[in-house]
Amino acid sequence: MSEQDFERYWQRTSSLMIKMIALWFIFGIAVHFFAPQLNAIKIFGFPLGFYMASQGSLIAFVVMLFWFGKAQDQIDRDEGVAEE
């Protein structure tokens, strides 16, 4: 594998990392800044701010990680660095 190919691989991996960290920040921290405002909205009895911290963000984390496993594997295959 040439240095250039590897450079491209690492660039794609890094940009996926940045996407994931951005999503992590949004669901882990940012969305909860608005908890007092979101709590005015009710869904099935749940105030939305409470719901996001107790379930919404958690579901987002789980979905994100399964998606990440797929996306990173796709990059590995495209760039020829996947394991046999």
Place this chain on the structure above:
Amino acid sequence: MSNSSSGGGGDFTSNLGRIYALYTGGFFGFIILVGILEQLGVQQKYLGYMFMGLTILVYAFIGVVTRTSEVSEYYVAGRKVPAFYNGMATGADWMSAASFIGMAGTLFLLGYDGLAFVLGWTGGYVLVAVLIAPFLRKFGAYTVPDFLAARYGGNAARLCGVLVLMACSFTYVVAQIFGTGLIAQRFLGMNFELACFVGLAGILVCSMLGGMKAVTWTQVAQYIVLIVAYLIPVVWMSANKFGLPVPQLTYGQALEQIATLEQSFIKNGLAPATMKIHDAPFTSYSPANYFWLIFCLMVGTASLPHVLMRYFTTPSVREARVSVAWSLLFIFILYFTAPAYAAFSKLEVYSTLIGKPLADMPQWVFNWGKLGLVTICGKSASSLADITAACQAIAGHAGVLRWQDFGINTDVVVISTPEIAGLPYVITGLVAAGGLAAALSTADGLLLALANALSHDVYYKIINPNAPTKQRLIISRMLLVVVAVLAAWTASTRPTDIVAMVAWAFSLAAGGLFPALVLGVWWKRATSQGAIAGILAGFGVTLFYLVITRYWPHLGVQYFGMASLLNPVSGAPLIDAAAMAQHLANPAVTDGPVLASNPLASRVGWFNINNISSAAFGLPVGMVVMYVVSKMTPEPSKELQEFIDNCRRPKGQTLMVEKV
């Protein structure tokens, strides 16, 4: 090579699906059998012993069947654990006695603010998967300090890693043994000190013969027990109360009813206008403290060695990534259920206790009150006469229970749910077995992390690099027993601070290890000197803040510019200037190290940050020091840069190879 199974235990690993399906079915059958015995009139005490005894026997059986004499099986389960099962094992490894028993109670007491723990202890896995675990798996480490030594060229970095690992894992394992002791004491009526050593035996039998391999397969079995035990009571309660066995959905209705009751309490003078509203944010933590706590717990999760080492056991880098996703899914199942427990119990307390005459208190209040776990009017609720006397002592008390009169220990919420819901005793026994599984599985993982750091990193890599395989395994097992006995002995002395100190582990790991691990993979320019300085500075600042604010708060105020923390709602200092001056002049207050009950303990700090989030200072300092020192020292060698590229590339052999 990685997927083929060989040697002893091959039969076990190639039939996983069938074995664990049978096991789960057998476990349900056993629950039903115990239920029948209960109906036939067998004493509760014996039912409790059956639950504890049988589950521990099963763990011991797995521990013996999966014994090994191979180094790579002992340290990383031969790297043959499929992503799905490693996810389950990580779930059990991760969820401790505190998660199983204490989390719902914390949510009961703190309401919305308690969700910081739910968020922090799940979101951290995103960092594990994206930033750290796959690269450490590619490197082929046996322990986390292994990676630090290879990346930062030498044993100095290794020892720094060992130091942080010890600091964050030892108190944690003591707390787990403490937890097993409490469970055995409460459910079996066993003597506490004895129960600690019984717990010790339960832990050793799973880990000593088979190391990581045995711990992995017992943790899978323990996950199944703990999740079944956690879900059954709350599903039952939800079906009973709201006609739908999905507590995660139905507790929305419970939240609505709680909100209505809260308003009526305030209106009718049964609670002060300042009462903690369940779903209102930032009533226990200021917004800054809430978000720093989430952040520290997340980053700490991603730096805890006993969690990271679970991902060294997968057959490939790809599976390591997927395995983090499975881990989070299995952990999520418990954490998104915990708020339902909290809401149902709170609704029960609000609708059947508050506003009722003292004479109408149900029996469970006294059952737990006798143990000092439920208080009414500030006294243990041991009998009707006691609580009546306690409430009469309060001026103007009308003999009707008010919101502020009621107190409950955080552990009681989960433990008492079956009883409050009127479920048969078999369910209570099941919950005890679940709590035990949670404590034992976490203790196993921590103990292995500790003993492996001593045997692999300190003994083999530093003291005697030529030790033959057999000797290494003997030393590993001996150290495991030594650490375990030391932990059990510490737990049996009932150290009062132990549970609070577990929360410190997250900040210590975050401040000490996170910068070196993440920059080690993502920043080639990070140098050995930078890493060592970063670890010591990050860990040092975190530890300093914890120790000063907790044990020597007066020194913090007098010499280090700390001030009183603020009330999260009113913003007023917890200790005003006059009181502070008085405390500082009082030798009884300033005779450190101070007790938790000291008026200054954990109530001072910088910028109003609670000490549970002390990585708020340690992590930035560690990062900056590591950056600056790295920039000041020469760039890492060509070989090292190639090494980093190799860690980043999934393809190819692991970099650390075991001599055979």
